[in-house]
Amino acid sequence: MINPPPAFLSAAKDLLGPKGWTEDPEKLLAASTPWRGTFSGSTPFIARPASTEEAAALVKLCAAHRVAITPQGGNTGLVDGGTPHGEVCVSMTRMQAVREVDPFNNSMTMEAGATLVMAQETAENANRLFPLALGSQGTATLGGLISTNAGGVAVLRYGMMRDLILGLEVVLPSGEIWDGLSGLRKNNTGYDLKHLFAGAEGTLGLITAATLKLFPKVQRAAAWVVVATAEDVVKLLALVRDHAGDSVTSFEIIPANAVAMVVADVPGTRDPLPANAAWRVLIEISQPKAAQAEALLTDALEAGAEAGLVQDAAIAVSETQAKSFWHIRETIPLSKRAYGTALNQDISVPVSRIPAFIEACNANVRKIVPPADFVIFGHVGDGNLHYNLSQPDAADNAAFLASQPAVNRIVHDSVHALNGSISAEHGIGQLKREEILRYKSATEIGLMRTIRKAIDPAGLMNPGKLPGPR
C-alpha cells in the first residue's frame, strides 16, 4: 500500500471534519473487501464527503498531491470495481439527500450515496414509481448503480440504469464540478455527456447527484411457471409478449437445482410447484389496475399451456405469495454461496440464441469440469444469463477454481461467436479487465482509452479498473 503524503492527510482531515474520514483498521478492511471477495485490496484512508463542494475540494486536493481515488458506494459490485488497491477510498454514503421531486415532470433529483431502496421509497411517497429493482437494493447506491449501469429484474420494460437517468452532477478528476442535472427529456445540444459516466465504473469522475426518471405507479401480477426446456422458455417469452406487450416487466429463468439450493438453505422457503422439469420461469406483468395485469397474465399462460410450453403454473393470489416467488429468485446468489464454491459468469446473447448457447456451452464445459452443477439463472427476457458452475465445498476446491480460466475461454468464446457480451450487467472492474481486451475491437478499446486520458490525464480515478491508458 502506498501511503498518501502526510501533508495530504492533514489537509484532507481539516477539509472533511471529524465525521468525514476514518483510518479505523476495521473500516479500512471492510472497504477493501468486495462482496464476492475475489480481489481483496487495501486502503490507507476513507474520505466521506458530505456535500458536492466538499467532494470537489477533496478531489482537487487529491489531484494536487497526485493521490489516486477509488470511488465507493455500497460496495456490492460484483467485478471488484469499487475495491481500492492502495488508493484513497472516497465513500459517498453521507450524501443521501433528496434535492427535488417533481411528479408533474416525472423526475426526482437525489444525491449519489442514497440507496436504491431510498430512491424507490422517495418515488412511492410522490405516488410515482422508480422501477430499477435488484437483489442488493438495500445497500447499492445510486452512484454505484449509475457507474455500473446496473440492470436487474425490470429491464425488459424500463431499461437499464442508463435509460433511467435524465441528468448528472459529477466532480471531474480535476476537482471541477459538472452540473448536468436536468429534468429534460429532449435536449439535442451536442454530446450527451451523462452517458459517458454511466457504466464508467468511477474512472471518469465522482458522481455526486442524479436526476432520475419517474413512472406512473403500477399493480403487478406474478406467476411461477414450470417449463421443460430452454427452447420452450424462449418461445414462452415471445408468446407472453404477444399477449401482454410491453406490460411484461420481468421474465426470469430459474433452474430446478437453484430452487433446491434455496429451499435447503433458507428456512421457511418451499418449492411453489415441485416437478421434474428442468426450468422455472418467474413472470411479472404490470398494469395500472391489478385486475388488468391478472387478466393479461392468465390469458398468456392459458395460451402457453395450449401451445404445450407451460407444464404447470401458479399465479400469485396475494402480495405475500408474489413476494415468496421473488424471494426464491433473489436468494439464489446467497444460497449458491452456502452450497459451495462457484465459478460465475454474467453474459448476454440474443434471446433467440439462448438455447443453443446453453446446450453448446454446457457440453464443452462438462469436458473440463465433469462433476460441477450448472446453475444458470437470470434475466432471460434481456438475454442475460448468470451462467454459473457450483460444487459443494467438500470436493476439490483448488482444482475446481483453477479451471476458471479454461471455463472463461469456453463461455466467453461461445458468447462472442453469438454476438453477445461477456458482461451483461455487472461491468468490467478488475475482474474482466484483461478478458475484455480479447473481445472488443482495437478501435473500441482505443476510443475508451482516449476518452479516459482526455478526462483524467493523470490517471488518478480508479486506476486498475477497466482497460487503462497505455
Ligand SMILES: Cc1cc2nc3c(=O)[nH]c(=O)nc-3n(C[C@H](O)[C@H](O)[C@H](O)COP(=O)(O)OP(=O)(O)OC[C@H]3O[C@@H](n4cnc5c(N)ncnc54)[C@H](O)[C@@H]3O)c2cc1C
Ligand atoms: C445479491 C446481489 C444481487 C445483485 N443483483 C444485481 C442485478 O440483478 N443486476 C445488476 O446489474 N447488478 C446486480 N448486483 C451488483 C451490484 O449491486 C451493482 O453493481 C451495483 O450497481 C453497485 O452499487 P454500489 O453502490 O454497491 O457500488 P460499489 O460496489 O461501491 O461500486 C461499483 C462501481 O461504481 C463505482 N462508484 C460507486 N459510486 C460511485 C460514484 N458516486 N461515482 C463514481 N463512481 C462510483 C465504483 O468505483 C465501482 O467501480 C448484485 C449484487 C449483489 C450483491
